[in-house]
Amino acid sequence: MxxxxxxxxxxxxxxxxxxxxxxxxxxxxxxxxxxxxxxxxERSSPAAISVLLASGLVGAVAAGPCAPTLLSLMRxxxxxxxxxxxxxxxxxxxxxxxxxxxxxxxAFVLGFLGSLLWSAVMVLLPALGERxxxxxxxxxxxxxxxxxxxxxxxxxGGILYAGASGPSALWYIGGLMLLAALSGGTALRRLTAxxxxxxxxxxxxxxxxxxxxxxxxxxxxxxMARAVAPLVVxxxxxxMLNVLLILFVREELGYGAEQYGxxxxxxxxxxxxxxxxxxxxxERFGEPAGAALAATAIGGALVAMGAGARFWWLAGAALVAxxxxxxxxxxxxxxxxxxxxxxxxxxxxxAYVLILQSCVLTGFLAAxxxxxxxxxxxxxxxxxxxxxxxxxxxxxxRGVRASSPVERDEEAHVTRD
Numbered sequence: 001m002x003x004x005x006x007x008x009x010x011x012x013x014x015x016x017x018x019x020x021x022x023x024x025x026x027x028x029x030x031x032x033x034x035x036x037x038x039x040x041x042e043r044s045s046p047a048a049i050s051v052l053l054a055s056g057l058v059g060a061v062a063a064g065p066c067a068p069t070l071l072s073l074m075r076x077x078x079x080x081x082x083x084x085x086x087x088x089x090x091x092x093x094x095x096x097x098x099x100x101x102x103x104x105x106x107a108f109v110l111g112f113l114g115s116l117l118w119s120a121v122m123v124l125l126p127a128l129g130e131r132x133x134x135x136x137x138x139x140x141x142x143x144x145x146x147x148x149x150x151x152x153x154x155x156x157g158g159i160l161y162a163g164a165s166g167p168s169a170l171w172y173i174g175g176l177m178l179l180a181a182l183s184g185g186t187a188l189r190r191l192t193a194x195x196x197x198x199x200x201x202x203x204x205x206x207x208x209x210x211x212x213x214x215x216x217x218x219x220x221x222x223x224m225a226r227a228v229a230p231l232v233v234x235x236x237x238x239x240m241l242n243v244l245l246i247l248f249v250r251e252e253l254g255y256g257a258e259q260y261g262x263x264x265x266x267x268x269x270x271x272x273x274x275x276x277x278x279x280x281x282x283e284r285f286g287e288p289a290g291a292a293l294a295a296t297a298i299g300g301a302l303v304a305m306g307a308g309a310r311f312w313w314l315a316g317a318a319l320v321a322x323x324x325x326x327x328x329x330x331x332x333x334x335x336x337x338x339x340x341x342x343x344x345x346x347x348x349x350x351a352y353v354l355i356l357q358s359c360v361l362t363g364f365l366a367a368x369x370x371x372x373x374x375x376x377x378x379x380x381x382x383x384x385x386x387x388x389x390x391x392x393x394x395x396x397x398r399g400v401r402a403s404s405p406v407e408r409d410e411e412a413h414v415t416r417d
Contacts, residue, residue: 014190015138019145021184022121025084026146028177029114030153031160032091035169036103038161048100050368055104057361059111064354065213066112067119071346076124077192081185083113083120088177095170115357118146122349126337128191136283136334143275143330151268214347215354221339223400227288228352230295230393231332232359237302237382238325239363245305248375253309266315270322275330282327285394286401287335292393294331297324299387306380338402 033056040048070079087110094106121142128138160169219225249260282290301321305314333352340348370378 014187015141017183018187018191019141021084021180021187022142023145023149023152024176024180025087025117025184026114026149027153027156028087028091028149028173028180029110030150031157031173032094032110032170033107034154034157035161035173036094036107038158039098040100040103052104052107054361054364056107056111056114057357057364059108059113060115060357061354061361062108063112063115063119064350064357067116067350067353068213068346070116071120071123071350075192076120077185077188079120080117080124080188081181083117084177084181084184087113088174088181090174091170091177092174095167095174098167098170115353116350119350119353122333122337122353123345124188124192126342126345135337136280139334139337140275140279140330143279143326143333144272147268147271147275147326151272212347213351213354214344215351217344218336218340218348218351221348223288223397224336224339226393226396227291227332227335227400228355230292230389231328232355233389234295234298234325234328234386235356235359236363236366237386238298238321239360240367240382241302241305241321241379243364243367244370244375244378247372248305248379249314251372252375253314255311259311263311263315263318267318267322270319270324271326272322274323274326278323279327279330283331283334286397286399287331287338288397288400289394291328291331291335292390292397294324294328294390295393296387296390297321298328299383299385299390302379302383302386304383306376306378306383335402 033052036052037049040052074082090106090109090113094102125138125142126135128134157169157173160172163169164172219228245263246260249255249263250257279290282294284290285293298321301317301324304317304320308314308317336349336352367378
């Protein structure tokens, strides 16, 4: 055992500390966005809120082409620490200014850094999984922690905003991000001791020059295009769901804010529990087929929402959608991390994240094209499309399983040494 490697008895504690840092990272983004929105609600129009949300999505998409170069210049663990530090400073600076322009600019920066963060995480995680099942287990834990931060962040952000002024709430959130940088940097350094081959893997193996994003390279991997296709459809439809659901529940069905909040809460609970409770069972069919079956469940849940009007029916459908969404995201990210060769991760992982973020932005914009009275029909139709894509994907990917990346990692480490 090397001097920098944590003792096996302490590795679990170190991993928990790293997960706590990732939780603070996803929590901080969401809490800051809610604080921005609440501050603008008091003095701006709904159009300002739309600009705020769109700026974060545009930032997430813009990060894609930049991620490979940054990953080629520094270790993944170093980049993650820098991201947390930058987010903390940006959020605190927005609290000092407290203007519409600063909120929109900071939302763009947070979207950019959030997308970059998960590209770095996907590059780093395969180095931590010594066996194939280890990577699956680690990714389930990471996805659960990530989703938990997305769920808790808005709630605690609202509490902080109510208990303190808007700028003060942002300073507190910025402080939590700095804490994430400190704890996460320490934990990741210990976890990756002797495992992280350093920055620039793809650049060095390619013979010079910075690493470029390779979307076509990712999709040309055997079976990757047909594995990703159902995910693209369901990300589009679930992004539309996030926009249309409030209009459908509040305006078309006439339910109050409490009922809408409960429906969203059930969706969020499913998102957190899905990776822990169901991802292992769906993985038995193979990662792509299991993810496609989860897409079928998402489609069925959307159809149920569009066809139903009873409160508990909607809440149950939202729970199913959340569970299946969590499963699909977990299985597909696990599959990509297992399939992508070690020397291509800096190029291909950001490409995968870019696909997801582009679909989210497209779904967000597409939802704005419909009227309130069309929301039920759109949800029903989107559910049918997602369900059909899921069934097709399950058939096309039947029996497909990712091979373990361990051999590729070992070969890469030998080459570097």
